[in-house]
Amino acid sequence: MTRPKLEFWFDFASTYSYLSAMRLPGLAQKAGVDVVWRPFLLGPIFAAQGWTTSPFLIYPAKGKYMWRDMERRTQALGLPLVWSDSFPQNSVLAARVAQLALQTSQGVAFCQAVFSAEFGQGHDISQTAVITDCLAQSGLPDGLIDGAVEDDNKLALRHTTEEASARGLFGAPSFTVASELFWGDDRLEEAIHWAIHHGEAGRGRDHG
Amino acid sequence: MTRPKLEFWFDFASTYSYLSAMRLPGLAQKAGVDVVWRPFLLGPIFAAQGWTTSPFLIYPAKGKYMWRDMERRTQALGLPLVWSDSFPQNSVLAARVAQLALQTSQGVAFCQAVFSAEFGQGHDISQTAVITDCLAQSGLPDGLIDGAVEDDNKLALRHTTEEASARGLFGAPSFTVASELFWGDDRLEEAIHWAIHHGEAGRGRDHG
Numbered sequence: 001m002t003r004p005k006l007e008f009w010f011d012f013a014s015t016y017s018y019l020s021a022m023r024l025p026g027l028a029q030k031a032g033v034d035v036v037w038r039p040f041l042l043g044p045i046f047a048a049q050g051w052t053t054s055p056f057l058i059y060p061a062k063g064k065y066m067w068r069d070m071e072r073r074t075q076a077l078g079l080p081l082v083w084s085d086s087f088p089q090n091s092v093l094a095a096r097v098a099q100l101a102l103q104t105s106q107g108v109a110f111c112q113a114v115f116s117a118e119f120g121q122g123h124d125i126s127q128t129a130v131i132t133d134c135l136a137q138s139g140l141p142d143g144l145i146d147g148a149v150e151d152d153n154k155l156a157l158r159h160t161t162e163e164a165s166a167r168g169l170f171g172a173p174s175f176t177v178a179s180e181l182f183w184g185d186d187r188l189e190e191a192i193h194w195a196i197h198h199g200e201a202g203r204g205r206d207h208g
Numbered sequence: 209m210t211r212p213k214l215e216f217w218f219d220f221a222s223t224y225s226y227l228s229a230m231r232l233p234g235l236a237q238k239a240g241v242d243v244v245w246r247p248f249l250l251g252p253i254f255a256a257q258g259w260t261t262s263p264f265l266i267y268p269a270k271g272k273y274m275w276r277d278m279e280r281r282t283q284a285l286g287l288p289l290v291w292s293d294s295f296p297q298n299s300v301l302a303a304r305v306a307q308l309a310l311q312t313s314q315g316v317a318f319c320q321a322v323f324s325a326e327f328g329q330g331h332d333i334s335q336t337a338v339i340t341d342c343l344a345q346s347g348l349p350d351g352l353i354d355g356a357v358e359d360d361n362k363l364a365l366r367h368t369t370e371e372a373s374a375r376g377l378f379g380a381p382s383f384t385v386a387s388e389l390f391w392g393d394d395r396l397e398e399a400i401h402w403a404i405h406h407g408e409a410g411r412g413r414d415h416g
Contacts, residue, residue: 065391
């Protein structure tokens, strides 16, 4: 029998993606759901909506609320949170390296290290030195950085972002189970439940 | 000892406010939390953000997702949902009448009747006949409609909306416990929990 599968779409610049990146592995393992980590870039998707930066900057009331909400959520989850006035960070390098890291068994550890460096410790993830540290922490060679900026890898990230847009994504984190879309860390549990009961592996249970 | 208190801010035009309006009374009663229902208008708040209509229309991907998300949520809650192409509806009359209805013990029943008529049955709540029906269903006299359009009542709604904005609200539903703000139906449980443990009534428990 096929195991239930979920795709996790995230941007390293996204605060709520941090929450999902830290919560997901444990929840998915417990539920027996396989997860495909799909780093993408919100920038082009926001640009298509007419936004040149994060909506949390464009709409200050929403931004102020987001940070307070993140404080409450991280506190409840026991995660560190460092507010940074450089929000949103440039996440292109991190995403490019993540694509290669995720082809290894250390990929999830790398992604979590990046989110922790950024939102847990306030480091600037556009800096190569920070990414090198994250690679080291997750047992990966810093040679991945050279591969990350090669044309085919850059193009792959562009394609993932185009696929995200084509599949109706408009924010991060998002989760997909086949064509079913879930937006926001608040929908993580529902997405896992959907993967089990309505995904390909679950079709025999709920449907005909 | 003071009972924990929560303010529930909603606009009758808001789909997710429908979910909270139907869920809140049961949850609050079980938790022993008093709820103040505060109808307000999103229109002026959206206008201040540069939006002339619902963000679900301005951003089609978000709008398409919202309806699918509402389908899933209402199905899980056992609530009816009728999609309407007149979204967002004009909610001014409903909000004005609700202000008076909420001064009686039938106010919550009236608000739920309006949300059900709109999102459960697809009726146009800007129509006086629909509001009259909702009043009848909740045991209230249709004379409230005359009072609703009197100047002081219209002004009261404007003041509530100004207060919402001043308190940092940028969407609906929202919940406040003193100065603490929670946005979205997804935060309802957290807001109730906050009212119990951090609200005025809970200060003796968590704080000094």
